[in-house]
Amino acid sequence: MIAPAALPPAPPAAVSTPSRPGPGDAVVSAALTETRVEVTSGYHGARIVLYGAVFNPSTRPTDVVVVVRGPERPIRLVRKLRVAGVWLNSRPVVFEGAPGFYMTASTRPLPEIAGFGVLRRAGIGVDHLRIEAPEERHTVTRYGIRDVVVSRLGADYLDWRRAVIRLMEKSDLYKADTNGVRYVDRNLFRADVDLPTEAPTGRYETEVWLFQDGRPVSVKVRPLTVAKVGIERRIYDFAHVAPWLYGLLCVGLALVSGWIASALFRRS
Amino acid sequence: MDLYLPIAEVSVNAPLLVALGALVGFISGVFGIGGGFLMAPVLVFMGVPPTVAVASQANHVVASSASSVVTYSRMKAVDWRMGGIMAGGGMVGAVLGVEIFRILRLLGQADLVVAVSYLLFLGVIGSLMLVESLQAVLRRRRGEPPRRLKVRHPKWLYGLPFRMRFPRSRLYISVLPPIGLGVAVGVLSAIMGVGGGFILVPAMVYLLRMRASVVVGTSLFQIIVTTAVTTVLQAGRNQTVDILLSGLLLFGGVVGAQLGARASNRFRPDSLRAVLALIVLLVGLQMGLGLFVPPADPFAFAAGMGR
Numbered sequence: 001m002i003a004p005a006a007l008p009p010a011p012p013a014a015v016s017t018p019s020r021p022g023p024g025d026a027v028v029s030a031a032l033t034e035t036r037v038e039v040t041s042g043y044h045g046a047r048i049v050l051y052g053a054v055f056n057p058s059t060r061p062t063d064v065v066v067v068v069r070g071p072e073r074p075i076r077l078v079r080k081l082r083v084a085g086v087w088l089n090s091r092p093v094v095f096e097g098a099p100g101f102y103m104t105a106s107t108r109p110l111p112e113i114a115g116f117g118v119l120r121r122a123g124i125g126v127d128h129l130r131i132e133a134p135e136e137r138h139t140v141t142r143y144g145i146r147d148v149v150v151s152r153l154g155a156d157y158l159d160w161r162r163a164v165i166r167l168m169e170k171s172d173l174y175k176a177d178t179n180g181v182r183y184v185d186r187n188l189f190r191a192d193v194d195l196p197t198e199a200p201t202g203r204y205e206t207e208v209w210l211f212q213d214g215r216p217v218s219v220k221v222r223p224l225t226v227a228k229v230g231i232e233r234r235i236y237d238f239a240h241v242a243p244w245l246y247g248l249l250c251v252g253l254a255l256v257s258g259w260i261a262s263a264l265f266r267r268s
Numbered sequence: 269m270d271l272y273l274p275i276a277e278v279s280v281n282a283p284l285l286v287a288l289g290a291l292v293g294f295i296s297g298v299f300g301i302g303g304g305f306l307m308a309p310v311l312v313f314m315g316v317p318p319t320v321a322v323a324s325q326a327n328h329v330v331a332s333s334a335s336s337v338v339t340y341s342r343m344k345a346v347d348w349r350m351g352g353i354m355a356g357g358g359m360v361g362a363v364l365g366v367e368i369f370r371i372l373r374l375l376g377q378a379d380l381v382v383a384v385s386y387l388l389f390l391g392v393i394g395s396l397m398l399v400e401s402l403q404a405v406l407r408r409r410r411g412e413p414p415r416r417l418k419v420r421h422p423k424w425l426y427g428l429p430f431r432m433r434f435p436r437s438r439l440y441i442s443v444l445p446p447i448g449l450g451v452a453v454g455v456l457s458a459i460m461g462v463g464g465g466f467i468l469v470p471a472m473v474y475l476l477r478m479r480a481s482v483v484v485g486t487s488l489f490q491i492i493v494t495t496a497v498t499t500v501l502q503a504g505r506n507q508t509v510d511i512l513l514s515g516l517l518l519f520g521g522v523v524g525a526q527l528g529a530r531a532s533n534r535f536r537p538d539s540l541r542a543v544l545a546l547i548v549l550l551v552g553l554q555m556g557l558g559l560f561v562p563p564a565d566p567f568a569f570a571a572g573m574g575r
Contacts, residue, residue, distance in 0.1 A: 043272040044279050076570035080563045087559055088380055092570040163567035170565075197272070197279045232274040239275055239507050247503025250327045250511050251496045254518055258334025261522030265339075265530075 025217040026056035028064065028210035032193075032222050039201060039228040048193040048224065052208055055187070063106065063113040063211040064181045066191040067124055068224070070101030070173075071202030075164055095164050097130040100200035101173050105180025105191040114214045122216060124209065126165050126174055133160070172196045193224075201226045275510035276320040282516055284314075289520030293332040296521070297339075297528020298535070299484070299544045302329035302463025302491045305390065305551055307517070316513065323502035324514040329463045329495040331518035332525035333488045339529040340485030347436035350478070351486045353443055354450035354468075355493035361454020362497045366505065369459050373570075380559075385460050387556020389467060394549030397470055401541035408538065436482050445476060454494055458501075463491035466548050480537050 030052030037046045054062050075098050078089040106113060110125050120128045168174040173196065181191045193206070204224035209216050228236050239246045271282045288310060292303040304325050311321035340346050372378040407413075430443045449471055457464035468487045472478045478486070503509040532540065 039272060041272050042270065044270055078568055078570045080566050080568065082562075085560065087561070087563055089377060089568075089570070091375070160567070163565070167565070167567065167569060198277065201277075228274060232272060235274040235511055239503065239509070239511070243507050244500065244504040246511070247500035247509060250503060250509050250514060251330055251499050253511070254327050254331035254499075254514070255334050255492075255496075257518055258331040258336075258522050258525070259338055261335045261526055262338035265526040266342075 024058040024060075026054055026058070026060075026062045026210055026212055028208055028218045028220055029053050029055070030066075030206075030208040030220045030222060032206060032224060035222070035224055037195065037224070037226045039226065039232055040230055041232060043197065043232075045197045045199070046195045046226075048195070050191045050193060050206065050208070050222075052189050052191075052220075053187050054189070054210060060212055062217075063108055064189055064191075065107075065110065065113060065124055065209040065211065066103075066105040066181055066193075067207040067209065068101065068103040068193050069099045069205045069207070070200055070226075071099065071204070072097060073100050073200065074098075077160060077164060077167075079160070079163075093133050093160060094135050095131050095133050095161070097132055098164055098168070099129070100202070101195065101204065102126060102129065102168070103175045103177075103193060105177045105193075107179065107181045107189075109178045110176075113211050114216070118215060122209065126169075126176060129165070131161055131164055133157075171198060173199060195226065199226065201228055271512065271516070273316070273320075273510050273513050275508065276316045276324070276513055278315045278317075280314060280316070280513070280516075285513070285516040286520035289328060289332075289517035290524035291520075292328075292517075293335070293521035293524025294528040294531075295524075295547070296329070296332045296465075296488075297336045297525035297530075298532045299465070299469070299528075299540060301465030301469060301487070301544070302333060302495060303465075304329050304457075304462035304495075305386070305460065305466060306547070308462070309551070309555070311513075316510075319506065319508045320510050320513070323499065323506065323508040324510045325517065326463075326495045326502065327499045327509060327511075327514035328517035328521050330492055330499060331514075332521035333463070333492045333495070335522040335525040336529040337485060337488045337492060339526065340488065343485075344436070345482050346485035346489050347434055347478070347482045348489065349432075350434050350436070350439075350446060350476075350482075351489035351493075353432075354446045354453075354486075354490045357447040357450020358454035358457070358464075358490055358494040359497050361451040361456075362458045362494055362501065363454075364451075365455040365458025366498070366501045368455065370505075372459075382460060383555055383559050385456065386552050387559070388552075389456065389460075390548045390552025391556060393466060393470055394545050394547075394552055397541055397545035398549060400474075401538045401545055404538035405536075405542060408536070434478075436479075436486075438479055439477070441476070449475070450490065453490075457494055458498055463495050465491050466544070469544070484532070 030050055033049045033051070037048065050066055052064065054064065056062055075095045076092040077095060078092045080087045081090050104110065104125060110119060119125050123129065165174060181189050183189045204226060206222040206224055208220045208222070210218040269282050270279045272279045288307065292307045295301070295306065296303040307325045307328070308321050311325060312318050337346060369378060372381050431440060432443050433440050453464035453467050456467060465487050468490060469483055472483045472487060473480060499509055
């Protein structure tokens with residue numbers, strides 16, 4: 001069934017520079033305690049602390065929003081359908097644009113800090129992520145208007161999109177903490193970034209937004225890298241660079257250890 | 269003590285995995301099955317992605333089967349010729365099965381096919397074995413002689429061409445049924461992510477009429493070959509074999525398999541078959557009944573690409 005989809009309008013680039021700072025606007029400055037998280041054999045997730053300071057020449061109040069975005073990877077989603085009493089999977093739908101990790105921490109709930117349009121343009125908050133199913137999209141001519149973008153998922157499109165976010169939240173990979181930004185001194189704030197063990201490796205981006213009167217006045221972007229090191233890195237690289245040799249080695253190891261065990265047990 | 273697995277990308281409790289490997293290895297040694305159908309659900313429950321669980325446990329099965337085959341071969345309980353012929357078929361089947369599984373995964377129907385296969389094969393084989401072995405146990409209790417098979421030389425086994433002598437099994441049959449059995453088990457083992465012992469053991473007893481004393485060792489030998497091919501294919505094509513995960517499992521597995529192969533002498537074969545039938549039936553029902561339970565969330569991540 002083809003129905004006009006409620007495709008959310010695509011906002012511009014993820015980090016849009018805030019509207020030109022006025023003379024009295026506040027400025028934010030921030031740094032991470034670690035810019036590189038090393039995944040070793042004892043890795044059990046990581047906590048990184050972000051410290052930042054607000055320089056506010058005026059008396060107008062400010063709000064801070066910290067956004068942490070992990071590397072993107074496509075997600076395949078299925079819907080369970082009941083057919084003759086049995087629950088079956090639907091055809092899988094591929095969603096793109098979903099970060100492997102996404103976290104917001106703010107001084108107040110996001111809708112109180114800025115309006116819908118502002119948050120959408122900045123891509124702040126899980127509702128404003130550009131998660132789309134491009135393979136399902138196609139254009140048709142409707143009511144004489146050419147190139148109308150519709151989705152094969154039809155009216156259920158939003159259910160699918162919400163499910164992506166819900167499942168990621170359940171795996172602890174998407175989080176929103178409405179008082180995650182806490183002031184430790186008059187102008188100095190901190191936010192904790194908790195990476196679960198399942199968070200993907202790769203390049204992360206940490207954005208620190210400063211809002212004043214409902215509009216972004218300052219933003220700082222700080223990169224963060226999560227990388228496997230040591231033996232973890234070697235195994236991973238070996239398995240991907242020479243996969244067939246790696247497979248043979250695994251089997252060889254299994255055969256030898258099986259033989260050793262039986263030889264040892266024979267003696268005893 | 270927790271350990272981060274580089275391919276599975278999760279942190280797991282290492283001693284728990286060694287214990288799990290030992291337990292499954294023990295069961296494998298006693299019954300002549302790989303034990304994959306028991307281990308995969310436990311690994312997935314522990315948070316290992318299903319694709320990695322299936323591929324890495326195949327390698328564990330190689331180790332525990334190798335460990336018990338050496339022991340069985342000392343007892344002259346392995347028919348190498350029969351095992352080799354079935355393994356040849358098994359390799360062809362495994363290659364076919366891995367391709368079929370890849371296509372099913374792309375269609376998003378892998379879960380369904382796996383669940384249905386478990387329900388169907390484990391359910392049917394489990395019930396048949398349970399009925400047969402319980403009858404045998406009862407007959408033994410009453411002091412009656414064991415029932416003889418009515419047809420000792422079924423036509424499809426002896427009438428086909430390419431007959432060959434299998435001295436260890438005391439058979440002189442066509443090679444076609446063992447090859448066919450090998451291919452079928454190879455396909456199923458790749459799709460269900462198991463060694464296929466739970467199908468092989470009853471098929472060798474009831475279809476090929478092999479001597480019971482060589483069935484377990486021969487089945488384990490065939491399983492080594494099939495799972496070794498599966499491991500290499502999974503590593504080469506999908507990069508889903510986690511050497512640390514399979515290392516932990518096989519560390520416990522080889523020891524468990526040794527204890528199991530020794531313990532198997534102490535039990536009567538018919539009681540062993542009854543217990544195996546019960547395990548097979550329970551796992552089959554547990555996997556298959558999931559199809560009828562309403563899901564907690566109507567949406568789910570599909571296995572395969574990405575997460």
